[in-house]
């Protein structure tokens with residue numbers, strides 16, 4: 001490896017969301033020449049793009065954010081236990097101001113391609129404004145849920161009304177999101193994941209008619225949002241260090257630990273009492289602090305699934321509708337559990353209609369609306385709450401090529417292969433934050449993404465201090481990590497359920513390969529492993 005050419009930057013960070021801006025800040029603080037590239041006109045990432053009504057955090061606001069920058073936002077007041085998207089975007093803007101990172105960003109810009117030049121040990125990037133830039137280290141912080149998934153139904157273009165993806169809300173001529181007024185409109189929502197479940201109750205308040213096109217129901221549980229007072233905030237601020245230390249001990253960095261008991265170890269009465277308590281508590285508790293074998297044992301899972309099914313039947317008056325809202329295809333929590341506010345009661349409204357597109361699939365769009373086998377639904381607005389190409393989707397949309405011009409999409413065709421989820425063999429000096437197989441994508445990103453950015457900064461500083469400029473995982477280390485990730489996942493009930501964190505590949509020979517995109521070994525183990533690696537001079541990485 002020669003190094004004749006000096007790159008324009010020490011590091012390029014792709015993405016100006018929660019993790020990206022912090023990474024840019026840290027690398028800049030470490031004295032590196034760094035630039036961030038962001039598609040949107042401003043910072044915010046997920047909080048910039050997802051502007052649909054009802055969009056909010058379902059992590060406790062105070063357990064999400066830039067803990068490590070003690071006092072970065074000393075005056076910040078969260079107004080609700082689970083902050084709404086506008087508040088989140090204000091927080092992101094305030095954080096970007098305090099970190100002073102905007103000057104280090106190129107906004108309104110996409111990275112089209114990134115190619116590793118082995119002769120010069122640099123990455124050459126082409127941007128969609130035609131500019132070419134180069135860097136030594138390429139860091140992606142593209143977010144696990146940013147590449148939108150739009151179904152290509154026949155005739156979509158012929159639809160006379162407006163139709164858009166939930167995370168691409170319509171904008172005015174200046175690019176500002178417009179308030180889509182549903183009053184008196186016939187609205188269709190396709191998709192009943194975490195996004196659809198947030199939109200549906202709000203749209204139902206004003207729409208003349210709301211048609212929910214459901215392919216698969218999800219297990220949804222109450223969010224339990226409430227306002228936070230100034231006194232609450234004063235206490236939270238005093239407890240910030242404790243909150244951070246606590247969430248770092250939990251598997252997903254949300255403020256919940258699993259109960260130490262198995263579901264079968266307690267009586268029916270005790271179990272129901274426990275579930276009732278969890279159901280009434282705000283947030284993810286029912287998913288993340290239930291019995292320890294919830295996602296390991298079908299029998300344990302069924303206890304909770306049956307309990308939630310009973311709740312759905314109690315909350316939805318029309319029992320035919322209630323049955324359609326009860327999942328039968330996957331165990332509770334094997335997919336992301338949407339947190340809801342009056343979701344089930346929404347189906348008691350006369351203007352809300354559940355359309356089961358599993359039994360009566362959408363055939364096509366027509367000028368007046370959506371046609372299924374049975375009928376045509378006349379609509380003015382259609383919202384695609386159809387989700388994202390999870391975790392690797394945004395990387396797949398960039399032409400990333402490593403050594404020997406090998407494409408990342410080819411290297412990962414049947415699922416990612418990484419070391420610590422941070423680097424892939426054949427792609428030197430390329431780091432994937434909140435990427436596949438690391439302890440961040442399946443985690444409270446506000447905390448885990450930041451911890452990972454700090455780890456990468458330490459590694460690059462270590463390398464800089466020793467005159468090292470090259471990092472690539474060794475084959476053995478990568479194989480061990482990847483096999484362990486797949487084995488951990490295979491032990492859980494999530495293994496047989498399709499969700500945005502699973503890649504399903506249909507091979508030409510007719511076989512199907514299902515691979516997890518996420519690491520489920522738990523944050524503490526992940527970070528312990530990362531610290532061991534760092535302590536042992538970045539063992540497993542080939543540094544030069």
Ligand code: NA7
Nearest residue numbers: 145151191192193194195196215216336385386387388500
């Ligand atoms: P999700 O959770 O992936 O949900 C997408 C929903 O859209 C889900 O109900 C899908 O049904 C449905 N879908 C997807 N494609 C289609 C087509 N072609 N036709 C009909 N229905 C479709 O995405 P969300 O945006 O709700 O949430 C993503 C994450 O954002 C979430 O986990 C949070 O962390 C925040 P399916 O289940 O595939 O049958």
